[in-house]
Amino acid sequence: MERNYHTHTPRCNHAFNTEREFVEGAIEAGMKVLGFSDHSPYIFDGDYYSTFRMRPEMVEDYVTSILRLKEEYKRDIEIHVGLEMEYYPKYFERLCRFLEDFPLEYALLGQHCMENEIGAHYSGTYTEDFGLLQMFVDQMIEAFSVGKWLYVAHPDILNYPYNRPEYRTEMRRLCVAAKERGIPLEINLLGLKTRRSYPNRPFWETAAEVGNEVVLGVDAHKVEWLVMPEIEEEAMGWVRELGLKMAPDFELGVGRHIGLR
Numbered sequence: 001m002e003r004n005y006h007t008h009t010p011r012c013n014h015a016f017n018t019e020r021e022f023v024e025g026a027i028e029a030g031m032k033v034l035g036f037s038d039h040s041p042y043i044f045d046g047d048y049y050s051t052f053r054m055r056p057e058m059v060e061d062y063v064t065s066i067l068r069l070k071e072e073y074k075r076d077i078e079i080h081v082g083l084e085m086e087y088y089p090k091y092f093e094r095l096c097r098f099l100e101d102f103p104l105e106y107a108l109l110g111q112h113c114m115e116n117e118i119g120a121h122y123s124g125t126y127t128e129d130f131g132l133l134q135m136f137v138d139q140m141i142e143a144f145s146v147g148k149w150l151y152v153a154h155p156d157i158l159n160y161p162y163n164r165p166e167y168r169t170e171m172r173r174l175c176v177a178a179k180e181r182g183i184p185l186e187i188n189l190l191g192l193k194t195r196r197s198y199p200n201r202p203f204w205e206t207a208a209e210v211g212n213e214v215v216l217g218v219d220a221h222k223v224e225w226l227v228m229p230e231i232e233e234e235a236m237g238w239v240r241e242l243g244l245k246m247a248p249d250f251e252l253g254v255g256r257h258i259g260l261r
């Protein structure tokens with residue numbers, strides 16, 4: 001894989017290598033572009049803290065350390081700095097204002113929880129509740145219209161029985177809205193590798209019918225995941241069999257794919 005925009009760092013408490021190790025691993029693997037998109041902080045009300053994301057006070061060190069590596073390795077690889085973030089309506093604007101002070105280039109929309117996270121459904125937890133499926137799709141469509149996104153990470157993260165007809169109907173709404181906004185969708189290689197409920201075939205058949213643009217994302221929490229040729233080949237097999245359209249290379253710039261629309 002030459003380009004990966006989905007890479008984490010230990011600031012989210014569940015990634016195992018430093019940004020330098022990821023950069024050196026990517027160069028060794030012959031990659032051309034490495035984008036960091038660690039789990040964004042969120043500034044919640046009260047003293048709630050979610051453990052799978054960096055704290056707001058870590059953003060400065062996150063950005064500066066990646067920019068330092070970008071300069072240090074500029075002859076070997078193109079490095080970019082972004083974040084993976086949820087869209088939580090109650091807190092999104094506050095977060096965007098906070099992030100304005102940092103030279104971030106992009107955001108991936110990765111909706112790990114619904115509503116505003118606190119007390120809400122975790123997207124990866126199995127559910128047969130059709131109301132949750134609808135709510136997930138509604139929230140994603142609202143996210144497309146409120147925020148600027150480079151692409152949607154694991155758009156099929158909501159763990160609902162994906163062979164049911166209503167799954168396709170709902171996911172078609174998501175795919176159509178993403179297409180209208182020109183936001184590509186990610187086939188998540190970590191999910192494929194660990195046989196999660198995503199990426200799932202019915203979702204990608206729907207995306208193929210709608211004609212969405214597609215990106216492969218490693219979702220690297222360990223440096224060795226940057227090189228997974230069988231998994232990458234499996235994902236490319238889906239792309240070929242379903243006739244999915246790969247997104248063109250991204251043009252990045254500070255603030256261009258992050259913040260409020």
Ligand SMILES: [Zn+2]
Nearest residue numbers: 084110153154
């Ligand atoms: Zn994610």
Ligand SMILES: [Zn+2]
Nearest residue numbers: 006084110219
């Ligand atoms: Zn991720």
